Amino acid sequence: MKTIQSYEHCATRLESRGEHPPTPEYVADLVEGLRRCGVEAIWHSAVDPRGQPLFPSRVFPDHHPQASLEAFRNLLDPVHKLGVPVLSWYPMNLGGGVLRSHPEWRMEFYAMEDTPPNEEWAARYACFNSPYGELLPRFAAEVVRDVGFDGIWFDGSTFSNHNTGPWFTPGCRCDFCRDRFRREAGLDLPARVDYGDPIFKRWIQWRYDVLMHLWKACLDAILAVRPDATVVFNNYRRRVAHHGARMGWNVAIPLRRLGWNCMMSTEFDNFPHQADFQMKFNRAYACTRGVESWWPLSDFGKSPWVPDHDPLPAIQAHLGAISAGGAASMGVGVAAKNFAPILAAIQHEARPRIQFKDGQTVEYAALWCSQRHQDFACPRQPDEAWEQWHGMNELCRHAHLQTSVVFDDHIEQGELNRYPVLLVGETRCISRAQAAQLRRYVESGGVLVACRDAGTLDEWGGPRRRPILDELLGIKARRAGAGNSTLEIRDEALAGACGRHVSYVEQRFAVATPTGGVRLLADVVERTTESWDGVRGDGPPAARSPGLWVRRVGRGWVIFTGVELFAAYLHTPTPQMRKLFKHILTTLRRPSVHLEGPLCVTLNARRRADGTLLIHLHNNPGTAYAYPAPPRNNLLHTPGEVLESHNLVIHLHRMVARSARSGLSGKNLKLADAGRTITLPRLALHDVVLVQTVT
Numbered sequence: 072m073k074t075i076q077s078y079e080h081c082a083t084r085l086e087s088r089g090e091h092p093p094t095p096e097y098v099a100d101l102v103e104g105l106r107r108c109g110v111e112a113i114w115h116s117a118v119d120p121r122g123q124p125l126f127p128s129r130v131f132p133d134h135h136p137q138a139s140l141e142a143f144r145n146l147l148d149p150v151h152k153l154g155v156p157v158l159s160w161y162p163m164n165l166g167g168g169v170l171r172s173h174p175e176w177r178m179e180f181y182a183m184e185d186t187p188p189n190e191e192w193a194a195r196y197a198c199f200n201s202p203y204g205e206l207l208p209r210f211a212a213e214v215v216r217d218v219g220f221d222g223i224w225f226d227g228s229t230f231s232n233h234n235t236g237p238w239f240t241p242g243c244r245c246d247f248c249r250d251r252f253r254r255e256a257g258l259d260l261p262a263r264v265d266y267g268d269p270i271f272k273r274w275i276q277w278r279y280d281v282l283m284h285l286w287k288a289c290l291d292a293i294l295a296v297r298p299d300a301t302v303v304f305n306n307y308r309r310r311v312a313h314h315g316a317r318m319g320w321n322v323a324i325p326l327r328r329l330g331w332n333c334m335m336s337t338e339f340d341n342f343p344h345q346a347d348f349q350m351k352f353n354r355a356y357a358c359t360r361g362v363e364s365w366w367p368l369s370d371f372g373k374s375p376w377v378p379d380h381d382p383l384p385a386i387q388a389h390l391g392a393i394s395a396g397g398a399a400s401m402g403v404g405v406a407a408k409n410f411a412p413i414l415a416a417i418q419h420e421a422r423p424r425i426q427f428k429d430g431q432t433v434e435y436a437a438l439w440c441s442q443r444h445q446d447f448a449c450p451r452q453p454d455e456a457w458e459q460w461h462g463m464n465e466l467c468r469h470a471h472l473q474t475s476v477v478f479d480d481h482i483e484q485g486e487l488n489r490y491p492v493l494l495v496g497e498t499r500c501i502s503r504a505q506a507a508q509l510r511r512y513v514e515s516g517g518v519l520v521a522c523r524d525a526g527t528l529d530e531w532g533g534p535r536r537r538p539i540l541d542e543l544l545g546i547k548a549r550r551a552g553a554g555n556s557t558l559e560i561r562d563e564a565l566a567g568a569c570g571r572h573v574s575y576v577e578q579r580f581a582v583a584t585p586t587g588g589v590r591l592l593a594d595v596v597e598r599t600t601e602s603w604d605g606v607r608g609d610g611p612p613a614a615r616s617p618g619l620w621v622r623r624v625g626r627g628w629v630i631f632t633g634v635e636l637f638a639a640y641l642h643t644p645t646p647q648m649r650k651l652f653k654h655i656l657t658t659l660r661r662p663s664v665h666l667e668g669p670l671c672v673t674l675n676a677r678r679r680a681d682g683t684l685l686i687h688l689h690n691n692p693g694t695a696y697a698y699p700a701p702p703r704n705n706l707l708h709t710p711g712e713v714l715e716s717h718n719l720v721i722h723l724h725r726m727v728a729r730s731a732r733s734g735l736s737g738k739n740l741k742l743a744d745a746g747r748t749i750t751l752p753r754l755a756l757h758d759v760v761l762v763q764t765v766t
Contacts, residue, residue, distance in 0.1 A: 073154030078222060078301040079334060079361040079398075081111035081156065082421035083389070085414065086365065086402035088116035088160045091135065092125045092142035102149050104407025108414035109422075114158040114224045114400075115146060117214045121195050122227075123167030126218055130210040131168030140218065147219050158301060159220040161211070162227035163289075164242075166197025169206065176201035178242035180232050181264050183321070184451075192234035199230065199285050200247040207285065208292035215297050222301030223293060224336070229307050230282050230323035237315040239307070239322055241278070252277060266450045272531055275446060279325035290333050301360060302333040306353060310457035311340045319445050319453030326442035326478045328357045336400070339366035343388030343399070344691065347673055348464040348476075350395035352440065355476040361428075362397040368410065382416040383713070387691055389421045390757040393428045394675045394687040420756070427685050427734055427759045430677030435473040435662045437490035438463045441498045442479055447532030448499040455638075462637030463494050465644070470653040471666040471674045479505070487512045491660040495521040495540075497635050502530035506539045513543065514625030518660050523581045523635045544631040545589045545622040552580040554599035556634050558618050558651070562592040568654035572596075573647040581633035582616045592655070593619040595633055621659070628659050667720040672754065684726075684762035685734070690716055690754050713756060721749040727765040734759035 078084070087101060093115070105113070118124050124134040126143055150157050169176055178196040182188070197203040214220050231239035241264075242248075249260050252274065261271040290302050307322040329335075335353040339345060343366045353362035368385055385401070392399040398421075403410045438460060445456035460476075467474045475490065485508045487493060493512060498521075501509075506526065513519050526540035538546070557574040560566040573593075582595060595618025604612040619632040640648050649670070657665070664676040664686060671692030677685045690713055727746040732739045735758055741750045751760060 073152065075151055075154055075156050075221065076111065077299070078112050078156045078158060080425070082398070082425040083110045083414065083418045084112040084114070084363065084398065084400035085110045085407060086160065086400060087113050087407055090119050092137055092139045093146040094142070095145065098146050098149060100406045100408055101146075102153070104409075104411055104414075105150065105153055105155060107408060107411035109418040110155070110407070110414050111418070112156050112158070113150065114160045115220075116161070117143070117159040117218055117220060118161055119167060120162070120165075121167035122162050122165035122197075124210075128168060128210060128213060129217075130206055130213050132172040133168050133170070143218050156221040156301070158222045158224045158303065159214050159218070160224050160226055161214070163207070163225045163285075164196050164199075164227045164229060164231070164233075166195065166203055168210065169203050170195065170197055173202070176203050176247075177245070178232070179245040180240040180242050181244060183235070183238040183240050183264060186235050186238040186240055188240070189232065189234045193232055193240075196232055196242065198243045198245050198247055199281060200243065200251050201245070204285055208288040211289045212292040212296045215293050215300050222303070223289075224303045224305070225286075225289065226305045228282075228286065228304050228324070230278055231321050237317050239318070241321040241323065251281070266447075266532075269531070272447065275320045278323040279327075282323045283325065283329070287331065290331055294332060303336050303363070304333060305365070306335055306337040306356075309337050309340070309349065309352075310345075310454060310461060317453050319456075320450060326355075326440055326445075327480050328355065328478060330357045330359070332360060333358050334360040334363060336363045336365060339364050339388065339399075343384060344391055345461070346388055346391030346397070346399065347395045347468060347675075348461055350392055350397035351438075351464070351474060351476045352460075354396055355440070355478055355481075363400050364392060364397065365400045365402065368401040368403050368413070380410070380413050382413045385413065385417055386420045386756065389417055390424065390689055391673070391691060393421065393424050394673060394689040394757065396428055396430070396432070396675070396677065398425065398428065423735060424757065424759065427687070430679045430685055432475050433473060433663050433676040433678055433684070434475055434490050435660075436467050436492040436494055436656070437475050437477045437481075437487065438467075438494050439482065439496065439498055440476050440478060441500065443500040443502075443530050443532075444498045447530075448528055450532075458638040458641055459496050459635070460637075462639070462641035463496060466637060466640045466649060466652055468673050469644070469649050469670040470656075471668070471670075471672070472653070472656065472662055473664065473674065473676055482508055484508075485511060487517060488515060490517065491662070492518045492520065492656055494637070495519055495525050496637050497521075497523045497525050499524050499526065499528045500530050500532055501526045501528070501539050503539065505530075506543070509540065510543050510624070513627035513629055516626040518628045518630065518656065519543075520630045520636075520656070522631070522637070523579075523633055543624065544629050545586045545620065546631065547584045547586045549581050549583040549633070552582045552595065552633060553597045553614075556580040556618070557596040557598060558593040558632070558634065559596050559615065560593045560651075564658070565592055565651065565654055569647045569650035573645070573651050575634050575639045575648075576643050578635060578639055580635065582618070583631070583633050585617050585620055589620040589622045591617055591620045593632075595619070621655070630655060630659075661724045663724050663726060665722045665724070667722065669716055672716055672719065682764070682766070684764055686721060686760040686762060687757070688719060688751065688754055688760065689757045716754045717752060719751045719754055721751070721760060723747045723749070723762075723764075729763045729765050731760055731762045734761045
């Protein structure tokens with residue numbers, strides 16, 4: 072029997088679960104598929120899709136009529152003999168194990184605008200504040216201790232109904248919730264979803280704590296019976312592929328550091344190539360067992376569970392995840408042996424690279440993903456925040472600038488000094504404590520980038536008479552701009568980098584009046600007609616106003632523009648946008664590691680505990696483009712190919728390479744400029760440059 076490796080070190084992870092106890096035929100097909108493809112870890116299921124135990128549970132009163140503990144012995148033993156760990160899938164919010172006996176434990180949901188109720192599914196959700204929340208940790212421990220699974224992959228880990236749309240309708244307004252909210256908050260439950268109601272906003276915050284208390288109780292119960300067990304939580308706080316779907320406060324999963332001994336996962340939602348951002352977003356939770364993301368391994372958005380697939384996008388998804396410090400898992404929905412050739416191709420590429428996924432990021436730009444901004448500045452349209460955050464990452468990625476994600480608590484606790492640059496973007500909900508920390512960050516040497524209406528609301532979404540960052544940003548007054556915006560470059564060095572004009576189409580913008588002490592880089596041209604300065608008409612030239620400036624504050628800098636740089640780049644990217652952004656940032660703060668190469672090559676740099684610098688280069692063009700422009704179906708990629716890149720040059724700043732080699736081929740790489748530049752002669756899909764630096 073092979074040694075069972077830990078789940079988080081496995082290169083490939085496959086979802087394979089059923090609606091009844093595993094049969095001998097099913098197990099035989101699964102084992103054959105695993106032997107053929109070499110997939111290193113799987114999740115199965117101790118419950119059916121509604122949460123009903125498939126074994127005779129001693130904790131939950133209801134179980135499947137064919138429940139069998141022996142069936143799971145017959146599954147786990149042969150899979151374990153292959154050295155493959157098996158996690159149990161479990162839908163945390165579905166109460167199939169208790170609701171037949173205790174229908175009074177059901178969640179009661181709030182009605183959401185534009186979201187028809189789904190009464191059939193609503194009856195299947197169990198409230199976490201009912202006794203179900205007390206039984207669930209005990210059941211999770213039972214699955215690991217008594218059935219023999221190596222951990223649990225918690226799906227459905229929200230306080231909401233997954234089977235409604237575009238919103239997941241939020242829970243819960245039952246008597247259990249009413250009593251607990253009154254006991255802990257001293258308030259009655261809000262009567263309805265009302266974004267202007269202070270009690271409703273307090274309830275949103277309270278639900279985060281309720282759900283995290285349950286997550287932690289489940290984790291602690293599992294680790295108490297098996298300290299080496301792997302626990303994974305599926306994070307539904309994400310941008311989704313489904314047209315119009317909205318994921319934000321309604322799922323009750325917060326944006327905050329946890330620091331727990333577990334893994335954080337999420338889903339690619341048929342957009343597998345948003346891996347770079349998702350890994351960094353999940354890493355911000357600081358869970359110690361790593362991060363991953365799941366996706367349905369299919370080319371068919373409307374009927375995903377079919378056994379044909381183009382392996383290239385799947386391979387790219389895994390490489391993107393590894394490059395950014397995580398891993399990908401996948402579901403196939405058919406017998407694994409039918410997918411064996413594609414799974415084997417993924418395994419072939421992922422296995423030699425998974426050893427390079429860990430390490431501390433060589434920091435450059437921190438992306439502020441603010442829960443309060445998403446919840447209270449754009450509660451009806453959480454995608455507004457997602458578009459900014461994804462746009463931040465895309466703009467940096469194409470400029471070959473390293474990124475990481477920070478949450479509100481990173482700001483509040485002043486843990487920013489390791490990041491040379493902080494992208495505030497248009498974060499509108501900013502508290503006084505956060506504003507004070509932002510000033511300290513800049514004064515101590517940081518570079519802060521803010522756009523448009525940053526700081527115009529308080530932490531609860533209420534308007535501020537004077538935006539809280541205006542003094543720091545050097546803003547005397549502001550107004551709404553008219554028409555479309557073009558930045559007309561004044562600064563000669565900047566014009567040399569990006570040209571004289573950089574246009575932003577079909578988005579609102581702000582026109583701000585600067586205080587003294589700013590260095591004006593560009594004016595904003597308010598384009599209210601189709602012609603430029605009335606060339607094709609009789610109108611006067613468009614108005615010009617200060618549109619982009621930098622300001623020295625202490626040892627650092629602030630950059631402000633009334634244009635929202637990031638969602639604009641996501642939707643209508645141009646080379647001028649990228650060149651403008653890159654020139655301004657790198658002039659003020661040079662990155663430690665920078666790439667001279669095509670924009671389709673993503674750079675990520677981390678340092679291992681032994682001091683080795685790992686520089687991931689991922690050739691990820693065309694078919695792997697994360698956003699924008701999704702097609703009309705629910706999938707974003709097309710058949711295609713990746714062309715090799717050649718003679719990529721890596722520049723080091725404030726460090727010197729003593730040696731460099733390819734992590735895949737082992738070949739030594741050419742150093743120049745006294746060890747400050749490294750040349751990689753050829754890049755197919757992905758390589759890792761291993762650098763020993765001078766100490």
